[in-house]
Amino acid sequence: MKFDKSELQIFANYCVAAAESMAYTLVRTAHSTFVKETEDFSCALASVDGLTFASPRTFGATWYVGLDYGPVIRSFTDYKPGDVCMTNDPYSGYVATHTPDVVMWKPVFYEGEIICFVSGHIHNTDMGGAVPASLSRTLTEIHQEGIRFPPTRVVDGGVVNETLLSWMMANVRAPDQNIGDLKAQIACLTTGERRVLEIVERFGVEAFKAGIGQLLDYSESQARAVARTIPDGKYFFADYVDEDAVGGKPMRIALTLTVDDGLLGFDFSGSDPQLTSSMNVPTGNHPRHALLLVALNYVLYSLNPDILLNAGMLRIATCEMPLGSVLNPVPPAAVGMRTLTCVVVQAAVFGAFAQALPERMPACPASSVCLLNVKTTDTAGRTIMASLGPVMGGAGGASAGDGSDASGANMAFLRNTPVEINEAEVPIRILEYGLVGDSGGAGQYRGGLAIAMEFKVFAPNTLITARNRDRTLFGSWGIKGGMAGRTSVFKRNPGTAREQVLGNTDLVACEPGDVIRLEGNGGGGYGAPTLRAAEAVERDVRRGHVSAQQARELYGVVIANGALDVQATAALRAGMGTERKLDDGFFDYGPNRRAHEAVWTRERYAVLCEYLESVSIGWRFFLKHQMFERLAARGEVATGVEIVHAVFAELVAEFPALGAGEKRAA
Structure with a gap:
């Protein structure tokens, strides 16, 4: 059966609604804050060969819309109704890409035939290992990152594998939380199975099976049409992680993007070798691995918001990443902090597309997100293991306007946790949670502002895990005359005689009364700051987004007695001009990157x-x-x-x- 375009869109909407129902079940039944509040999870409908053809639009992580479950699905050939399979081993099929991500999949049978799979992952707050939350750049091999399960049945023909669950519970720090999330995940798959069968009853099984392929094909054709609007050519860009290990060296991600009549080549040759820290990205040499092409999803969706989000859109791309590189490591390389590297991969992709489409692409978003976890004890002496949520930065400015503040931009799917929830579930006190003034890159269109979180702990032997600490050294670049955003700040006991600058430290031992302050980094600016409307700068100053000093020094705007001085501003701007020396003639990288690349x-x-x-x-x-x-x-x-x-x-x-x-x- 062949759907016409309107029928295909209706079919797509039904499939997305099924995935949304899965996500809703998960959010409503999960135990951990990281799932029910932060929403670090994915849900999907996958074809018989494992290609994602539908995922939620309003819940969960947006990184996995093109995920290929095929390698783990093919681990079994004897599926039965009622089976649920799982893995969290990064080197088993390269689908679960660090140990806290438990991936599950369930076959959907109709009249004895598997017609698709329902699948997804959740990020468990802790999977055991050397450190609370299982993840730290201090770890050097996969064996330190918690218990690993190769592909296995967690439910066998409807019967839960209690032995497997007992192994997991014996190895994690908050077993009740893990078992609660795992059961919520199984319930989510059951919801997905039920919704799929409802779709089959409405459209018929043959139409359902044919429709899956048509959804993938249509998304591919949409993606190719978008890519054909990009000028053919080669575009090189590199970006950096601050440190490739604790106290290490800058780590480079290099990309040569080739655009050729709607086909895209992503050559990551020139990226750094695999690390003896945990920031490696396990891809198994998959030419379209989802983690390397997240930014492509965002670019295509930005250029065509009507595109169907599924694995078909990635067919226009091919990735090359040398074996033994940070983007294609070999075991037993640690991979727990792969998110940090993935975000910088996204920044590199954005930089390449910004050169190809300077009027349509924004400056660099914060491209960093720190996920704060706390292991502490309550007044009864019980161990508390919880995530406080993400501390992010802003989006990059663009030709259409300022970057959004505190959005995280490419990390915006990670929702913030309300202060009230954190204080109710974790024995801490939030002292400040708000925007960081002067953090956005100056520009005609300003970069988005970062978030600040400051909190006090009350129990001895409290351990803070600040996962993905980065952008303390290298800021988010501006374009077309816009300036780089301000870098991140991480301190203990700020403003006191005991103040300690923590930099990119991601494990901090605290005692009662210690205060932790984390400020994200700002998005890059777009266009010369002196082209920004003086009234917009005045408004930013009134709101505390920009200081009067920065208004004068960077924007050439004079604020006197709290009001815009029009004449003084005109005189100051006349002497400043709009021309600035740019890096590579297009970017502003900020002083630290310029110094590094001078060597x-x-x-x-x-x-x-x-x-x-x-x-x-x-x-x-x-x-x-x-x-x-x-x-x-x-x-x-x-x-x-x-x-x-x-x-x-x-x-x-x-x-x-x-x-x-x-x-x-x-």
Whole structure:
């Protein structure tokens, strides 16, 4: 049966509604704040071969609309009605991409035939391992990140596998919370199965099966039509994680985007080698892995909000990521903090598309989100393990207007947890929760402001896990004359004699009375700040979004006695002009990235990458660190690549095992 376009849209709406029902069941029955408030979960309808063809639009994570469940679905060949399967092993099919993400899938039978699967994941607040919440950049191998389950049946023909559940409960820090979330997840799949069968009864089974393929095909055709509006060519962009390990070096994600008549190539060659920390992204060399193409989902949807969100839209893309790189690691590499790297991958994709479509794409969003978790005890001595929710930044400014404040932009699917909920469920006191003035990148259209959260703890041996700490060094870039957003701030006991700047630390031990303050980073600005309407700057100052000092120094706007001084502003702006020196003629990266790239130029990094690729995977992280440290010790900022060759020669003399790389990069 072939649907016409209107019928296909109706069918798509039914499928999305089924996924929405799954999500609603999950939100209403989950136990953890991280699921029922933050909504770090996904729900999906997947084809028999595992391609997502429908997902919720108003609930949960937006990262997984193109997820391919095929590798884990094919782990079994003997499905029965009532089966529910699960895995959280990042290296089993590369679908669950860190251990807290428990992925489940359930076959939907109709008259003895599997017609699709209902599936999804939830992020468990803790899955055991070396640290509370299971995730930290301090971890160096997957075995430290909690208990792992290869694909297995958690429900076998309608009977729950109690032995498997007992293994999980024995290894996690808040077992009642985990078991509650797991049962909610099973209920969610049962809801999905029921809704699918209702759709089949309405449309007929043959139409349902045919409609799945047509949804995927139509989304592909929509995506290709959007991509054909992008000028053909090659667009290079790189972005950075502040540190590739605790106290480490900047970690680069490099992308060459190729646009060719509606087809898109994402070549991540030139990205850093896999790390001996937990920020690796396990992709299994999948050419369309969902985690690498999240930003493409956002770009396509921004350019055509009517596009069907499913795996079909990713068919126009192909990814290349060298084996042994941070985007294609080999076991036993730790992967728990892969979200941090994924967000920077998104920033790199946005940077490439911004060059291709400068009038249609915004400046960089905050591209960072810190998820605060607390392990503490209440007055009765009971252990409390909870997430306080995300602390994010703002969206990037664009030709259409300012970036939205505190939205998280590409991380906006992570909902904030109300202060009242946090204080009711966790023995802490929230002292401040609001916007950070002066954090948005200045521009004709300002970058969005960041969030600040400050709270006090009351119990000894409280441990704060600040997952995904980043953007303390490298801010979110501005475009077309707009300025980079302000970087993030993380402190203990701010404004006191005991103040401690925590930087990108993600594990903080606290004692009673300690105060933790976290400020996100701002979005980048769009267009020269002196082109911004003076009245808009005045309004920002009144609201506390921009200080009077920043209004004068960056925007050329004079605020005197709380009001706009029109004449003084005109005189000041006349002397400032609108032209600013831009990085690469288009971006404003901020001072820290400019300083870093004055040493590690694109040419030098290319030579470094050749050396890294020429040695075994186990040597690459060590080699990169040695190259960085020795080049820094020389203090050279020259543009030539000879110094890189010279430093490598020193290392070969000291470590002969590196010698195989000499000829290749010479």
